[in-house]
Amino acid sequence: MENKLDFLAFGAHPDDVELGCSGALLKIIDSGKKVGIIDLTLGELGTRGSSEIRSKETKEASKLLGINIRENLKFKDGFFTNDIEHQMKVISIIRKYKPEFIFCNAPDDRHIDHPKASKLIVESCFLSGLSKIKTIDDFGNDQPHWRPKNIIHYIQWKNLKPDFILDISGYMKKKMDVIKCYSSQFYDHKSKEPETPISKKNFLGFIESRAVDYGRIIGVEHGEGFISQRTTGLASLTELI
Numbered sequence: 001m002e003n004k005l006d007f008l009a010f011g012a013h014p015d016d017v018e019l020g021c022s023g024a025l026l027k028i029i030d031s032g033k034k035v036g037i038i039d040l041t042l043g044e045l046g047t048r049g050s051s052e053i054r055s056k057e058t059k060e061a062s063k064l065l066g067i068n069i070r071e072n073l074k075f076k077d078g079f080f081t082n083d084i085e086h087q088m089k090v091i092s093i094i095r096k097y098k099p100e101f102i103f104c105n106a107p108d109d110r111h112i113d114h115p116k117a118s119k120l121i122v123e124s125c126f127l128s129g130l131s132k133i134k135t136i137d138d139f140g141n142d143q144p145h146w147r148p149k150n151i152i153h154y155i156q157w158k159n160l161k162p163d164f165i166l167d168i169s170g171y172m173k174k175k176m177d178v179i180k181c182y183s184s185q186f187y188d189h190k191s192k193e194p195e196t197p198i199s200k201k202n203f204l205g206f207i208e209s210r211a212v213d214y215g216r217i218i219g220v221e222h223g224e225g226f227i228s229q230r231t232t233g234l235a236s237l238t239e240l241i
Contacts (some may be wrong), residue, residue, distance in 0.1 A: 003069075003096055003097050003098070004034070004097065004098045004099075005034045005035060005036045005068060005069070005097045005098070005099045005100075006028070006033035006034050006035065006099065006100050006101070007025070007028055007033060007034075007035045007036075007099055007100070007101050007102070007103065008035075008036050008037075008038065008093075008094070008097050008099035008101075008102050008103070008148075009021060009025060009035070009036070009037045009038070009102070009103035009104070010037075010038045010039075010040065010090075010102065010103065010104040010105070010117065010121050011037065011038070011039050011040065011104075011105065011117070012039075012040050012041060012105050012111070012113040012114055012116070012117035013039065013040075013041055013043040013046070013077065013113065014039045014042070014043050014054045014055070014057070014058040014061075014072070014182070015043070015054075015057075015058075015061075015179070015182045015185060016039075016105060016114070016156070017037050017039075017103065017154075018061055018065075018175075018178050018179050018181070018182070019156065019179055019207065020103070020105070020106070020154030020155065020156055020224075021103050021152075021154040021224060021226070022065060022175045022178045022179065023166070023168030023171045023172065023175040023211070023222065023224045024103070024154075024166050024168060024224050024226075025037075025065060025067065025103075026065065026066075026168070026171045026174055026175060026178075027166070027168055027171055029065070029066050029067070034068045035065075035067045035068055036067055036068050036069040036070060036071075036097055036099075037062065037065075037067055037069075037070045037071075038070070038071050038072075038073060038093055039058070039070070039071070039072045039073070040072075040073050040075045040080060040113075040117055040120075041072075041073075041074065041075050041076065041077040041078075041080065041113070042054060042055065042072060042074060042077065043077055044077045045077040045078045046077075046185065047193070047194050047196045048184050048185055048191070048193045048194070048196060048199060049184030049185060049193075050184075053184045054182070054184065054185075055072075057181050057182045057183065057184060057185075058070070058072075058181075058182075060181040061178050061179075061181035061182065064174070064177060064178050064181060065178055069097070071093070073089055073090075073093070075089075077113070078112070078113060080113070080116065080117075080120075081116070082116060082119050082120040082123060086120055087120065087123060087124045087127060088133075088135065090120060090121060090124035090128075091124050091127055091128045091133065091135055092135045092136075092137075092143065094124065094125060094128040094146055094148070095128055095135055095137075095143035095144065095145065095146045096137060096143065098146045099148050100148060100149050101148055101149055101150055101151075101152060102121065102125060102148045102150075102151045102152065103151075103152050103153075103154055104117060104118055104121040104122070104151060104152075104153055104154075105117040105118045105121070105153065105154070105156065106118060106153050106154065106155055106156045106157075106158065106160060106227070107119070107153055107160075107227065108158060108160060109156045109157050109158050110156075110157040110158060110197070111156075111157065114156055114157075118153060121151065122151055122229060125147060125148055125151055126147065128145060128146055128147055129145050129146065129147025130145060131145045133145070150228060150229060150230045150232075151228075151229035151230075152226045152227070152228055152229070153226060153227040153228075153229070154224070154226060155224075155225045155226065155227065157197070159210075160225075160227060161227075162214070162225030162226055162227060163226060163227050163228045163232060164225075164226055164228065164232055165214045165215075165217060165218045165223040165224065165225050165226070166223060166224050166225075166226065167215070167218065167220045167222075167223055167241060168211065168215075168222050168223060168224050169215065169220045169221035169222050169223075170221075171222070172208070172211055172221070172222040175211075176204070176207070176208065179204070179207065180204075185198055185199060186198060186199055186203065186204055187199055187200060187201045187203065187204065210225075211223060211224065218241050219241060220241065
């Protein structure tokens with residue numbers, strides 16, 4: 001299966017995945033797994049920059065991450081909905097790449113697109129496993145049904161309680177380098193554009209301090225917190241930190 005991925009991360013906007021789980025992705029890629037990212041929108045309603053600038057920044061971030069694929073579904077920023085049209089497009093993507101695990105936006109967050117995207121991905125994953133729902137690939141062939149083993153929500157603006165914390169020690173510097181590829185969105189003392197919640201001087205510091213705090217909780221240097229759609233099972237207690 002040429003297109004098959006081990007992990008597929010969805011984000012409502014370019015930079016959501018980088019902010020939420022790029023430490024995990026870097027660690028997963030280093031373990032030899034195949035990883036891809038799907039952005040639902042171009043982020044065209046973003047206060048700072050433009051969709052063209054964001055697209056260039058996305059290419060830089062993707063290259064630095066070392067992911068296998070990245071696609072943008074070009075849903076309408078701020079106005080996409082969880083309806084059959086959008087679900088069928090997401091289902092087709094899931095069946096195209098057949099990921100074992102999916103990352104997606106937080107189920108509750110400040111930006112309205114984040115919980116919308118979360119629900120869209122969760123419901124599309126379930127529907128993707130139903131054989132009577134028919135989709136076709138880019139070559140006109142029927143796609144077999146596919147359902148990932150689990151959906152993992154990364155935590156964004158709100159401090160939601162994680163179900164588990166992943167040790168990303170050793171990957172924090174590169175995670176921040178990946179995030180900073182989106183320079184149009186974050187603090188720049190030379191910028192004349194309007195200030196946003198994520199362009200404030202303390203925002204990137206918050207990303208680092210949250211990782212330090214998650215690391216503190218599990219006794220390591222840095223961590224990322226996640227919410228699991230399913231109850232997480234362990235094959236062995238030796239996997240515990």
